[in-house]
Structures are given as C-alpha cells and as structure tokens.
Amino acid sequence: MKTTYGHLTYCSNIHPGEAWNAHFKELKDNLPYIRKELADGQPFALGLRLANDASIELSNPDRLQEFKDWLSEHDLYVFTMNGFPYGGFHDTVVKDQVHAPDWTTLDRTEYTKRLFSILAQLLPNGMDGGVSTSPLSYRFWWNDEGATDNAFQTATQNILQIADYLVEIKRETGKLMHLDIEPEPDGLLENSTEFVNWYRDHLLPMGIPxxxxxxxxxxxxxxxxxxxxxxxxxxVCHVAVAYEEPKEVLERLNSEGIKVGKIQISSALKMDLKENKAEKIQSLRSFNEPVYLHQVVARASNGTFEKYPDLPEALADESAANADEWRIHFHVPLFVDSYGKLNSTQAEIVKTLDLLKEKPFTQHMEVETYTWGVLPDEIQKPIGQSIVRELQWVLERLG
Structure with missing residues (x-):
C-alpha cells in the first residue's frame, strides 16, 4: 500500500506452495482479507515470492494474464519480488540450501531473469521494481582462498548479465528495475562493509568496461x-545480527553512491547473558527447530565476536554462555519485543524507519516474517491475522 514514505507490503514467502497453482490458492485465500483489514477501498501491494517451478509456470502468457486480471479485480499490485529462495521453502529442511543454486550457476541467473521478465509485466507504470536475491553464495561451500576468489569472479559475471538485461528492459519499456542483493550471516557477503567492498572492488571494475x-x-x-x-x-534482521548500526550502514552506502533497493522489515532474537544465563539459554532451546538456518553471533564484553553457523552449534558450546549477548537469525514477529526471558531486535527496526522518515532512502518496504510455522505454539496465530498485525505495527511506526 502507498504510505507517506513509500510502498509497504509483505513477502508472500510466508505462504506455502512451490508450484504456482498451490501458491496462487494461498494468495486468493489470504490477500482479500488482508487488504480489507488494512486498505479497504485502496490499492494494496503484494511482495511476490515465486519458487523456480512457479516462475516457469507463471511465464506462460495465459497464466500470467489470469494473475494480472485477478490483481486488477482485487485492486492489488506488485512492485517487489523475493528471488532469494529458489526451491522448497516449506515442509522441507531448508538450512544452507536456501542459497542453492548460488550466483556461480547459470540456473540462478536464468531464474532471476525470469523473475524480472514477470515483474516487468506486473509493475505499474511510474514505479520502479526490485527483486531481492542471495549474497552471491554460502561462504562455507568454498574451502580455500582460490576457490572463494573464483566464486566472487563467476558470481559477479553472472550478476552483470542481470544488469545488462535490466538496461535492455529499461530501453524497451521505460521501466526501471533493480537487483537487490541481501547480505546475510555466512553469505559470501555477510554485511554492508563486505557488500560495499565487493561493489567497489569487483562489480564496478568488471561492470564499467x-x-x-x-x-x-x-x-x-x-x-x-x-x-x-x-x-x-x-x-533489518541481518543488519542487527551483524551488530551493524542502521545509520552507519546508510552512511557507508552513501559514501559510494550505492542505493537501497528495499527495506526488508524483519526482527531477530536477542539474548542478554549478563544475568540469568542458564534460564535464558534454556528458553532459547524452544526455538531450536530443524527447518531454517539460525546463525548466532555472540558478543563478548571486550567487543569481540564469536560466530556459529547454526543454533545447535551455539547451544552445544558451553563457552558461548560467557558472552554478554547473542543475536540469532530467526525473523520473529515484529510487533513482539520480548519472548519470556528473550528479546527481539525490534529497536533496530524503529531506528531504521526513523531514518527513512528523516530522509527517505528507498520507496520499497516489505515485511518479511516467515517463521510463523516453526515458532512456539503460544505465539501462533492464524496467518492472515498475523500479517495484518505485522503491517499495522509498521504503519503505526510510520505515523
């Protein structure tokens, strides 16, 4: 939906369905209710997530026209898509395979082109459009410096194919679209510093010529x-887990002229271990589920960090409890700031939205809470109600 500070939506990766018909059914079951609750009588936005199989199906002109007609009928529009998860994201163990296939592969490149082709046909005139994507690869798949350097080189070459494709689309249609790369703990690009370094040291030197x-x-x-x-x-969840300050991230990007494609409004788990350590670690065990990666970054009192690729490794390391604080990649609900003895990084969202209100740095905002199905029972709500509460909370923060 249109707000004073840009377009706000939620990401449909919360809805199951890797095939298009299954995902479309979920959208039909939920979106009319969500729109009525939040934007009755006004256009409402959808952040569309398509698995690879669904993207192939929706590329069929008849199916795409059917979807466009349904969007028009319900006064819905699409300005952003999530192209990070390529394959299964529900009812399967995802873990590090969320990065597969990565940007060193032709499969990832062709999938992303397909998403942009679909978005170009869905995007309303006068809006820019974006597709978010993975941070090139998963760093633990590359076991030496040479292999890592080759991964950076190949991934950058493939991303330049996307830049080329988007230049062509803009020339043909006038529509501006952008690939929005999403740093994540243990990605080849973990944080804004690594992203800026890659942009300056790889993308520009290879891309300009x-x-x-x-x-x-x-x-x-x-x-x-x-x-x-x-x-x-x-x-915002990933920025928080990396212990980055939102203002410093924006200053780092601005110093190089790099733009923000969209804000994914998301919240991590946080645990202050300066007191009641045993009880808090025990509380965290209820969040130890087997589907998604839950990277942990522990900060010691001297300011040093210890990283764990997943929550079980952190819980198994007795010395990890000596840290002052843990931040855990989990995408917990936005409108809750505490979970018993645990807290969230909700305050980082507030900081980010305040910066947006002070000086808008993107027109795209997307709520990305996707872990409802694996949260403890006491936090569960019907999915439509959960999405409405998330978006209402953001609207209140935006004023």
Missing part, C-alpha cells in the same frame, strides 16, 4: 547504470 563495450556508454554512464540496477536489500 562491460557496459561500455556493449552499449558505448561513457565511464560515468556505465557506473550510473550499475548504481541504478544493482542495489542493496536492507534486511
């Missing part, structure tokens, strides 16, 4: 095209 040769761009035209079409996805 590539676009100059292809289109006859000047140096500045090629750089501007990359800055337009390759952006950061500001996932």
């Amino acid at each position: 590539y676009l100059q040769e292809k289109y006859g761009f000047t140096d500045s035209q090629a750089k501007d095209a990359l800055l337009d079409h390759i952006r950061l996805c500001f996932d």
Whole structure:
C-alpha cells in the first residue's frame, strides 16, 4: 500500500506452495482479507515470492494474464519480488540450501531473469521494481582462498548479465528495475562493509568496461547504470545480527553512491547473558527447530565476536554462555519485543524507519516474517491475522 514514505507490503514467502497453482490458492485465500483489514477501498501491494517451478509456470502468457486480471479485480499490485529462495521453502529442511543454486550457476541467473521478465509485466507504470536475491553464495561451500576468489569472479559475471538485461528492459519499456542483493550471516557477503567492498572492488571494475563495450556508454554512464540496477536489500534482521548500526550502514552506502533497493522489515532474537544465563539459554532451546538456518553471533564484553553457523552449534558450546549477548537469525514477529526471558531486535527496526522518515532512502518496504510455522505454539496465530498485525505495527511506526 502507498504510505507517506513509500510502498509497504509483505513477502508472500510466508505462504506455502512451490508450484504456482498451490501458491496462487494461498494468495486468493489470504490477500482479500488482508487488504480489507488494512486498505479497504485502496490499492494494496503484494511482495511476490515465486519458487523456480512457479516462475516457469507463471511465464506462460495465459497464466500470467489470469494473475494480472485477478490483481486488477482485487485492486492489488506488485512492485517487489523475493528471488532469494529458489526451491522448497516449506515442509522441507531448508538450512544452507536456501542459497542453492548460488550466483556461480547459470540456473540462478536464468531464474532471476525470469523473475524480472514477470515483474516487468506486473509493475505499474511510474514505479520502479526490485527483486531481492542471495549474497552471491554460502561462504562455507568454498574451502580455500582460490576457490572463494573464483566464486566472487563467476558470481559477479553472472550478476552483470542481470544488469545488462535490466538496461535492455529499461530501453524497451521505460521501466526501471533493480537487483537487490541481501547480505546475510555466512553469505559470501555477510554485511554492508563486505557488500560495499565487493561493489567497489569487483562489480564496478568488471561492470564499467562491460557496459561500455556493449552499449558505448561513457565511464560515468556505465557506473550510473550499475548504481541504478544493482542495489542493496536492507534486511533489518541481518543488519542487527551483524551488530551493524542502521545509520552507519546508510552512511557507508552513501559514501559510494550505492542505493537501497528495499527495506526488508524483519526482527531477530536477542539474548542478554549478563544475568540469568542458564534460564535464558534454556528458553532459547524452544526455538531450536530443524527447518531454517539460525546463525548466532555472540558478543563478548571486550567487543569481540564469536560466530556459529547454526543454533545447535551455539547451544552445544558451553563457552558461548560467557558472552554478554547473542543475536540469532530467526525473523520473529515484529510487533513482539520480548519472548519470556528473550528479546527481539525490534529497536533496530524503529531506528531504521526513523531514518527513512528523516530522509527517505528507498520507496520499497516489505515485511518479511516467515517463521510463523516453526515458532512456539503460544505465539501462533492464524496467518492472515498475523500479517495484518505485522503491517499495522509498521504503519503505526510510520505515523
């Protein structure tokens, strides 16, 4: 929906369905209710997540027209898509396979092109559109410096194919679209510093001559095209788990002229271990589920960090309890700031939205709480009601 500070939606990765018909059914069952509760009589936005299989099915012109007609009938529109999870995201063990296939592969490249082709046909005139994606790869898949360097090189070459594709679409349709890369703990790009370093040291040096040769761009035209079409996805949960300050992230991006494609409004778990350690760690065990990766970053009193690739490893390390604080990648509900003895990083969302209100740095906001199905029973609510509460909380923060 349109707000004073841009377009707000939620990501449909909360709804199951890797095949298009199954996912479309979930949208039909939930979106009319959500829109009526939040934006009755007004256009309402959907952040669309399509698995690879669904993207192939929706590329069929008849199916895409059916979807467009349904969106029009219910006064719905799409301005952003989530292209991070390629395959199964529900009713299966996801873990590190959420990164597969990664940006070193043709499969990831072709899938992302397909998403942009669909978005170009759904995107309302006068709006820019974005597709968020993975942080190139999962760092533990590359076991030495040479392999890692090759992964960066290949991934960057494939992302330049997307930039090229988006330049062509803009020339043909006038629609500006951008790939929004999402740093995540244990990705090849874990945080904003690594993202900016990659942008400066890999993307621009490889991309500027590539676009100059292809289109006859000047140096500045090629750089501007990359800055337009390759952006950061500001996932607040991931920023919090990395102990980054939102203001410093934006300053780092601004220093290089890099844009934010969208904010994914999301919240991590946080645990203060300066007191009642045993009780808090015991409380955290109820969140130890087998589906998603829950990376842990522990901060010691001297300011150093210890990283764990998943929650079971942190819980099994007795010395981890000596830290002052843990932050856990979990995407817990936004409107709750505490879970018994545990807390959330809700305050980081408030900081980020305050910065947006002070000086808008993107037009795209997407709530991304997807772990409802694996949360403890006492937090569970019907999914439609849960989404409405999340969006209402954001609207209240935006004023």
